[in-house]
Amino acid sequence: xxxxxxxxxxxxxxxxxxxxxxxxxxxxxxxxxxxxxxxxxxxxxxxxxxxxxxxxxxxxxxxxxxxxxxxxxxxxxxxxxxxxxxxxxxxxxxxxxxxxxxxxxxxxxxxxxxxxxxxxxxxxxxxxxxxxxxxxxxxxxxxxxxxxxxxxxxxxxxxx
Amino acid sequence: xxxxxxxxxxxxxxxxxxxxxxxxxxxxxxxxxxxxxxxxxxxxxxxxxxxxxxxxxxxxxxxxxxxxxxxxxxxxxxxxxxxxxxxxxxxxxxxxxxxxxxxxxxxxxxxxxxxxxxxxxxxxxxxxxxxxxxxxxxxxxxxxxxxxxxxxxxxxxxxxxxxxxxxxxxxxxxxxxxxxxxxxxxxxxxxxxxxxxxxxxxxxxxxxxxxxxxxxxx
Numbered sequence: 001x002x003x004x005x006x007x008x009x010x011x012x013x014x015x016x017x018x019x020x021x022x023x024x025x026x027x028x029x030x031x032x033x034x035x036x037x038x039x040x041x042x043x044x045x046x047x048x049x050x051x052x053x054x055x056x057x058x059x060x061x062x063x064x065x066x067x068x069x070x071x072x073x074x075x076x077x078x079x080x081x082x083x084x085x086x087x088x089x090x091x092x093x094x095x096x097x098x099x100x101x102x103x104x105x106x107x108x109x110x111x112x113x114x115x116x117x118x119x120x121x122x123x124x125x126x127x128x129x130x131x132x133x134x135x136x137x138x139x140x141x142x143x144x145x146x147x148x149x150x151x152x153x154x155x156x157x158x159x160x
Numbered sequence: 161x162x163x164x165x166x167x168x169x170x171x172x173x174x175x176x177x178x179x180x181x182x183x184x185x186x187x188x189x190x191x192x193x194x195x196x197x198x199x200x201x202x203x204x205x206x207x208x209x210x211x212x213x214x215x216x217x218x219x220x221x222x223x224x225x226x227x228x229x230x231x232x233x234x235x236x237x238x239x240x241x242x243x244x245x246x247x248x249x250x251x252x253x254x255x256x257x258x259x260x261x262x263x264x265x266x267x268x269x270x271x272x273x274x275x276x277x278x279x280x281x282x283x284x285x286x287x288x289x290x291x292x293x294x295x296x297x298x299x300x301x302x303x304x305x306x307x308x309x310x311x312x313x314x315x316x317x318x319x320x321x322x323x324x325x326x327x328x329x330x331x332x333x334x335x336x337x338x339x340x341x342x343x344x345x346x347x348x349x350x351x352x353x354x355x356x357x358x359x360x361x362x363x364x365x366x367x368x369x370x371x372x373x374x375x376x377x378x
Binding site: 141142147150155157158159 | 299333
């Protein structure tokens with residue numbers, strides 16, 4: 001484990017402290033989980049003061065059939081940086097858990113415009129509604145789709 | 161004159177069903193049902209002709225009957241089918257990764273043009289055969305069916321690769337892949353493989369030639 005990644009993890013702990021609900025430090029990735037009320041402030045700080053200037057991917061996980069079952073969805077933003085040369089190979093992930101019954105999440109499009117299409121995909125594949133998103137509509141699914149979002153664990157594929 | 165010459169049966173039975181999620185698309189369902197004979201029409205044909213001659217249509221009157229009998233002489237039929245077999249225009253329809261092998265089949269190493277398989281550079285309305293190259297998603301299924309419907313009538317379909325045959329890698333647990341394209345178009349030759357080697361596709365082309373010439377694969 002490189003010293004850079006430990007320093008990064010220590011920085012994050014020192015700055016956000018109570019806001020971080022869980023933290024995972026691996027070889028090339030740091031993942032922190034924050035609450036929905038904190039995520040905008042955390043994201044803004046990461047962009048302005050720590051140089052994480054773009055979003056690589058936005059994904060979600062249905063935790064209802066994970067090993068530790070939980071009736072929630074986890075939205076994960078994978079951040080990348082161009083301005084910090086020491087963090088080029090690293091990946092910082094911030095995540096947030098939302099209720100599965102009515103998943104609502106704050107959109108981070110204002111902070112990183114590049115997550116617009118990723119959030120649209122998470123919207124159609126998991127049914128997560130991103131508030132304040134400029135153009136929240138279907139991206140990949142066909143227009144006549146009338147089933148539940150297909151990447152939820154409850155979804156039954158039609159098969160043959 | 162050659163209007164009904166190609167297909168053995170003008171009324172083709174629909175083979176298979178749509179995926180569940182496709183039945184909501186009204187246009188597609190209508191397009192498929194258009195090609196089926198209604199029970200009324202089927203009964204009428206059975207009454208006027210006989211069971212063995214369901215494929216015969218008598219709407220054109222005497223002239224139609226004469227041309228029908230003429231082109232059913234064995235020699236004439238053979239020559240017509242020979243002409244078809246020896247100049248096949250494929251449609252350039254790429255749906256997935258099998259198109260790489262499709263392109264390799266057209267290269268000078270294999271050179272299918274010596275068997276009358278022409279380069280895929282024409283319009284749909286002049287084409288005879290469509291090779292469905294790989295996975296067909298439910299969105300693409302509409303386009304495949306549109307392309308098939310635009311082709312003039314003696315037309316053949318080759319299903320290339322495991323995904324086009326049965327869903328392949330995406331069988332049974334996919335939300336958007338058609339489980340075999342015989343749900344949407346009638347298939348003449350199945351070419352297995354993931355993806356098939358050029359030799360395998362070539363074998364499929366030769367099988368299709370036999371099928372066109374003799375009405376069956378020998």
